[in-house]
Amino acid sequence: MDKVVKSDAEWKEQLGPEAFKVLRGHGTERAGTHEDFPGGDGTYVCKGCGNPLFAQDAKFDSGTGWPSFYQPVDGVEGDRVGESQDNSWFMKRTEVHCNRCDGHLGHVFPDGPQPTGLRYCINGVALEFAPKD
Template sequence: MDKVVKSDAEWREQLSELAYKVTRKHGTERAFTHEAFPEGPGTFMCVCCGAPLFDKAHKFDSGTGWPSFYQPLDSEMVGEQEDRSFFMRRTEVHCNRCEAHLGHVFPDGPQPTGLRYCINGVALEFEPEEDGPAG
């Protein structure tokens, strides 16, 4: 996987103010503030580098106010590290291609994994699955 590295100024120019705050400065968008994603199958991509991160089929309603998934599309694309901010101990998740902060993963999700990837919606772009060839 080719890493994406940009200067702080390049990230600021590319991203909205909120996307920059969340992905580059480890911020969090307020719960229940992100617009709903389109219906239908598709892939959630990193807003910073376009890496495919989550499949719509793995999304579920956790009731937390953030998009939640029970597994990443490819475990090689989503990295984890310990987060001890705000006097808590959590597991942060980030895009392995560009190091964008995505959110956190918790051990209280549904089967088959039992995990809940709680992701900031502003860190994702949805790419609908293309229909098959017209015929």
């Protein structure tokens, strides 16, 4: 997978202020502020680079106010979504990011449904929905 690298000015122009704050600045949108995505078959892709990240059938309602998924499109051990330690806000969390453009997506927690037991809690502004053709 080829990396996508752009200047801050290019990212700002492409993404707009809120998506730039989240994807490039490791921000978090307020819970419940992002409109819900459509139902039906499809894939959630990175708003920064179009990298396919999460399938519609892995989405679930976590009650948190953010889109939640139990695994990325290529599984927990895949190469589309990367992880790193986030020790901000006096907490120890696992950040998830797009491996193609390094955009911040959200965090993953060990309190999700089976089959993985994981909850990928993702900022909706970091995603776009691509319906299945």
